[in-house]
Amino acid sequence: MNSINGGAIYHSPSQMSLIDILFPGLGSVFVSAQQLLAGNLDSYTRLFCTLGIFVIFARYAVRYFWDISEASTIYVSYYDEAYDMLVDWIADQPFVHNAHSLIARVRSTQRTSNLYSTKKKPVTFSPWDGSFLFWYKGHLLVLHCQVKEHREDLRISSIGLNAKILKSLIEECREKYLKGTQKKVSVFEHREGEWKKARLRPVRPISTVIMDTELKNEILKDVDEFLDQDMQGWYAERGIPYKRGYLLFGPPGTGKSSFSLSLAGKHELDIYTLQLSNISDSTLMRLFSELPPHCIVLLEDVDKAGVGRRDSVDADQENESKSAVTLSGLLNVLDGVSSQEGRILIMTTNHIEHLDEALIRPGRSDKKIHFKLADQNISTQLFRTVFKQLPNQKQCNQEYDDETIKAFARDFASKVPDQVFSPAEVLSFLLECKKSPSDAISCVESWVAKAKI
Numbered sequence: 343m344n345s346i347n348g349g350a351i352y353h354s355p356s357q358m359s360l361i362d363i364l365f366p367g368l369g370s371v372f373v374s375a376q377q378l379l380a381g382n383l384d385s386y387t388r389l390f391c392t393l394g395i396f397v398i399f400a401r402y403a404v405r406y407f408w409d410i411s412e413a414s415t416i417y418v419s420y421y422d423e424a425y426d427m428l429v430d431w432i433a434d435q436p437f438v439h440n441a442h443s444l445i446a447r448v449r450s451t452q453r454t455s456n457l458y459s460t461k462k463k464p465v466t467f468s469p470w471d472g473s474f475l476f477w478y479k480g481h482l483l484v485l486h487c488q489v490k491e492h493r494e495d496l497r498i499s500s501i502g503l504n505a506k507i508l509k510s511l512i513e514e515c516r517e518k519y520l521k522g523t524q525k526k527v528s529v530f531e532h533r534e535g536e537w538k539k540a541r542l543r544p545v546r547p548i549s550t551v552i553m554d555t556e557l558k559n560e561i562l563k564d565v566d567e568f569l570d571q572d573m574q575g576w577y578a579e580r581g582i583p584y585k586r587g588y589l590l591f592g593p594p595g596t597g598k599s600s601f602s603l604s605l606a607g608k609h610e611l612d613i614y615t616l617q618l619s620n621i622s623d624s625t626l627m628r629l630f631s632e633l634p635p636h637c638i639v640l641l642e643d644v645d646k647a648g649v650g651r652r653d654s655v656d657a658d659q660e661n662e663s664k665s666a667v668t669l670s671g672l673l674n675v676l677d678g679v680s681s682q683e684g685r686i687l688i689m690t691t692n693h694i695e696h697l698d699e700a701l702i703r704p705g706r707s708d709k710k711i712h713f714k715l716a717d718q719n720i721s722t723q724l725f726r727t728v729f730k731q732l733p734n735q736k737q738c739n740q741e742y743d744d745e746t747i748k749a750f751a752r753d754f755a756s757k758v759p760d761q762v763f764s765p766a767e768v769l770s771f772l773l774e775c776k777k778s779p780s781d782a783i784s785c786v787e788s789w790v791a792k793a794k795i
């Protein structure tokens with residue numbers, strides 16, 4: 343109900359709030375319009391009221407025009423890497439600062455440029471759950487963010503039926519993203535049955551993974567050959583599935599995961615990693631069918647999943663409660679047509695003896711690589727890795743030249759018993775003494791004595 347008192351117009355509160363709920367901002371437009379019509383405002387107030395009405399109507403008009411006009415749209419699913427590309431690009435756009443609905447993320451894994459940020463817990467903002475207008479190369483575009491069950495799908499629209507400008511935007515996002523992920527390995531994990539990029543890891547040079555040199559070269563050559571450009575055709579002509587499998591086995595801390603990551607970095611491949619202990623056969627099948635061509639699939643600790651030896655009844659029963667993936671489910675996936683061509687499978691285990699023969703036979707595990715505890719050679723190389731002189735870096739041990747470090751390394755290694763400590767343990771000790779190679783040598787015997795107890 344309206345009432346007029348001394349020239350002022352009042353609306354009943356319930357009426358105004360209903361208008362505001364249905365059309366945010368429109369209530370105040372009505373008030374201003376009524377006051378204008380009543381003609382009881384001074385000239386400044388009238389000007390402000392007119393401008394206010396114009397702005398608010400313009401906002402509704404743009405939205406209305408957008409809705410009725412023909413628009414081109416590109417949809418980007420949360421589970422597609424294009425989502426990461428777009429979100430990474432959006433976070434740097436000026437329109438983010440004016441967005442009315444934002445999500446704050448601490449060191450989001452999607453962002454590429456924050457990887458080495460020195461700021462503690464950097465927060466990034468992205469538009470969230472709403473529609474946002476922005477200009478791109480002279481075109482007015484709208485970004486729609488739709489939140490569904492804690493995830494968000496994105497849509498970008500432009501006026502007109504030609505999607506060229508949208509494609510050009512996505513291409514720009516892709517280029518920026520690829521620049522940001524250079525010299526890094528993208529690690530994908532499964533989330534709710536879909537692959538999702540979980541993190542970016544810096545490429546670790548394969549030379550820093552210390553193992554038997556001959557064995558390392560043999561594996562690297564095998565992978566090089568497999569990934570050779572002509573190889574896909576070679577396999578196809580012979581009707582052999584184009585895939586390769588490696589089983590890395592050995593005690594914890596011997597470099598199996600490090601080797602897998604380095605290999606991915608060397609060949610610029612992404613890693614798709616799976617813990618078999620928390621997925622079902624059908625999810626496994628689906629995830630394998632969605633792998634891109636040319637990637638590394640890393641199945642870590644396969645012995646811990648429910649895929650132990652068939653002849654071990656106790657182990658099977660114990661495993662059944664731990665995992666929904668069955669041995670036959672895994673074998674089907676490894677052999678099946680759903681497995682992408684050109685994929686490299688790496689399985690790791692601390693207990694090769696717990697694995698079924700079927701899983702480790704050639705064709706599924708083409709090469710079995712034993713990662714061993716540290717011997718003299720590995721200890722020597724680890725020492726040299728920690729204390730080597732690097733150009734353009736502030737050195738902790740500038741007083742020692744390469745020859746001296748080599749001699750120290752031999753001395754150090756002679757004091758570390760063979761096949762007792764993992765490379766991870768030796769490395770951890772060396773890092774404690776990283777400022778002084780001579781301390782490493784003088785303290786190693788007492789460390790060995792203590793660590794062996």
Ligand SMILES: Nc1ncnc2c1ncn2[C@@H]1O[C@H](COP(=O)(O)OP(=O)(O)OP(=O)(O)O)[C@@H](O)[C@H]1O
Binds near residue numbers: 598601691766
């Ligand atoms: N052979 C090695 N050469 C260089 N560094 C190594 C080596 N082995 C282990 N390390 C170091 O030890 C740490 C643990 O290694 P990693 O995770 O690769 O071992 P793993 O064999 O995969 O262990 P797990 O079986 O427990 O998964 C890493 O930080 C890595 O740098």
